[in-house]
Amino acid sequence: MWILLHKMASPKYFYSIASSLIPWLFISGLLMMTYGMINGLFYAPPDYQQGDAFRIIYVHVPAAYISMMAYSLMAIAAFIALIWRIKIAHAVIVSAAPLGAWFTFLALLTGSLWGRPMWGTWWEWGDPRLTSELLMLFLYLGYMALRASIPDVIKADKLSAILILIGAINIPVIHYSVEWWTSLHQGSTLLKSGGPSIATSMLYPLIASIIGLSLIFGSLLLIRTKAEVLNRERHSRWIKEMILKGEI
Amino acid sequence: MIEFLAIDYAFYVYGSFLSFITVVIICTNNAVRYHKKTLDHIKNTIHQMSKNNEA
Numbered sequence: 001m002w003i004l005l006h007k008m009a010s011p012k013y014f015y016s017i018a019s020s021l022i023p024w025l026f027i028s029g030l031l032m033m034t035y036g037m038i039n040g041l042f043y044a045p046p047d048y049q050q051g052d053a054f055r056i057i058y059v060h061v062p063a064a065y066i067s068m069m070a071y072s073l074m075a076i077a078a079f080i081a082l083i084w085r086i087k088i089a090h091a092v093i094v095s096a097a098p099l100g101a102w103f104t105f106l107a108l109l110t111g112s113l114w115g116r117p118m119w120g121t122w123w124e125w126g127d128p129r130l131t132s133e134l135l136m137l138f139l140y141l142g143y144m145a146l147r148a149s150i151p152d153v154i155k156a157d158k159l160s161a162i163l164i165l166i167g168a169i170n171i172p173v174i175h176y177s178v179e180w181w182t183s184l185h186q187g188s189t190l191l192k193s194g195g196p197s198i199a200t201s202m203l204y205p206l207i208a209s210i211i212g213l214s215l216i217f218g219s220l221l222l223i224r225t226k227a228e229v230l231n232r233e234r235h236s237r238w239i240k241e242m243i244l245k246g247e248i
Numbered sequence: 249m250i251e252f253l254a255i256d257y258a259f260y261v262y263g264s265f266l267s268f269i270t271v272v273i274i275c276t277n278n279a280v281r282y283h284k285k286t287l288d289h290i291k292n293t294i295h296q297m298s299k300n301n302e303a
Contacts (some may be wrong), residue, residue: 033272041265059268099275106271110264117257216272222277227283234290234292243294248287 009086011229012238015248018222025222029215036062036209044202056114058206061190062213064107064133068171069184070100070217071136074167078161088225090157091232093164094147095224099217101140108133119184131172132170139167153232184189 007013039114049053074093081089082120111130112122124130143160150156176186190196196203233239255261 037265043259046256052261053257055255055261056264059264063268063271098278102271102275106268109267113260113264113267117260213272216276220275223279224284227279227286228287230283230290233294239290240294243291244298 005153009088011088011236014088015226018226019248022222022226025215025219029212029217029219032212033206033216034212036205036207036212040202040209044205045199047202050118053114053117054202056110057189057202058209060107060110060114061206062209063103063110065210066213066217067100067104067107067133067136068174069097070103070221071139071164071168071213073172073221074100074164075171075174078164081157081161082165087232088229089227090161091228092221093157093161095221095228097140097143097147099220099224101137101144103217104133104137108137113220115184120133126157127184128181129174129183132174132177136167136170136174139163139170143167234236 008017027218039057040055044055044058046052068085074096077089077092077096079088108130111133115124143163146163147156147160150159175188177183178185189198190206198206230239239248
């Protein structure tokens with residue numbers, strides 16, 4: 001495991017491994033997403049309270065999950081980058097931020113589309129889950145703005161990694177907000193003691209959607225990280241050799 | 249088909265699915281274009297440099 005991690009820290013090795021992984025991740029993710037979405041939309045039974053509106057769960061939960069997972073990944077990468085000074089870790093953070101921002105926006109949008117028919121409102125400022133998720137969108141945007149405002153890459157990497165670590169406090173706040181405070185948002189359905197509180201005919205498409213979107217996110221993250229590695233290593237000998245040999 | 253569209257809250261359900269698909273397409277398109285643009289730029293620079301060296 002440590003040998004693999006050590007190898008992955010090498011930009012050249014990372015580039016080659018990522019190139020071979022991307023199509024597999026993307027195609028398997030797309031197949032799982034399609035299965036989850038078609039079954040969720042057309043074959044899962046309607047909820048006894050929410051009717052067909054509950055079907056929004058098949059896009060809202062995967063988007064919300066990715067928004068939190070992307071930030072957690074960035075926080076772990078920021079920690080690794082600051083402690084061990086691994087260059088790939090900075091490239092991963094830079095690449096995950098726009099994806100995380102898009103999926104956080106999507107979680108807020110689909111949540112709003114779900115909230116309107118169920119709660120009677122598009123948005124509720126007093127709700128802790130909604131506001132903490134919105135705060136995460138601002139953290140993503142703040143991170144990108146901070147990076148863009150510092151011309152020196154090394155300084156930008158360091159300062160933005162610190163911002164990511166400080167913002168990581170928001171992750172448990174989002175997750176536990178429905179337990180700590182009174183919220184319009186329902187409690188956890190999947191990650192709870194006693195197992196998921198959802199019928200299996202509704203659960204399987206949801207799990208397929210979450211895994212599928214995670215795989216798609218993984219492939220997109222690798223594509224963006226490859227581009228970031230190219231950008232950062234453009235003066236390296238290995239890139240020149242690979243291009244002249246026609247390997248990339 | 250009409251049956252599919254006639255579900256409860258069809259606007260909200262289909263609106264959320266459509267926005268989901270749109271965001272996935274935007275993210276995929278952005279990632280692929282960003283990689284292609286970066287690679288093309290570096291390739292052009294390196295090929296130009298090797299041509300200059302040969303000359």
